[in-house]
Amino acid sequence: xxxxxxxxxxxxxxxxxxxxxxxxxxxxxxxxxxxxxxxxxxxxxxxxxxxxxxxxxxxxxxxxxxxxxxxxxxxxxxxxxxxxxxxxxxxxxxxxxxxxxxxxxxxxxxxxxxxxxxxxxxxxxxxxxxxxxxxxxxxxxx
Ligand SMILES: [Zn+2]
Numbered sequence: 001x002x003x004x005x006x007x008x009x010x011x012x013x014x015x016x017x018x019x020x021x022x023x024x025x026x027x028x029x030x031x032x033x034x035x036x037x038x039x040x041x042x043x044x045x046x047x048x049x050x051x052x053x054x055x056x057x058x059x060x061x062x063x064x065x066x067x068x069x070x071x072x073x074x075x076x077x078x079x080x081x082x083x084x085x086x087x088x089x090x091x092x093x094x095x096x097x098x099x100x101x102x103x104x105x106x107x108x109x110x111x112x113x114x115x116x117x118x119x120x121x122x123x124x125x126x127x128x129x130x131x132x133x134x135x136x137x138x139x140x141x142x
Contacts, residue, residue: 004108005040006133007083007121013044014136017119020049021087021112027052028060032070033083033110042082042108042132046073052086059097060086083121085110092120099124108132 009017021029034046048070052060074081084107088095092111094102102109102124112119121132 001106001125002037003040003125003130004037004042004082004121004123004132006135007042007044007108007110008135008137009044010137010139012139013047014119016047017085017110017112018117020047020085021114024052024087025114026057026089027055028057028086028088030060030062030084030086032062032067032081033085034070034074034077034079035082036080037082044083045079047085048073057089058095081107083108083110085112087112087114089114091116092118094122094124094129099129102129103127110134 020031030050030052032048032050033044035044050062050066053063054061070081088111092113106125109122110119119134121134123130123132
């Protein structure tokens, strides 16, 4: 498994994630992000908005068929599933439930707090939870 030091998102992508989180309120929102990893740097190309099957304010669950389709798309387009995104009506720290699933899915986990609008990246590798830096870039002008 690759180890991430940073995730790069464009302003448009950040705004999209904020909208996904806002639209799902009061429930937690979730999305799968496709992209690529190079030298511990994660770049995002696609944001696949998912439904929170649990309609919960403290947990989320994504339909396995949706996850399978995301992997198929990644394969077809030569990308990887690089980030699992969800929102918290609380600080953007992984909950005990999150930590369990982070261990099972050791990609980058991005958590957006719908209270402070702060976004944090985390990755759990080899039993250790690490912070992943979130960099916001200006949109490409091409
Ligand atoms: Zn959570």
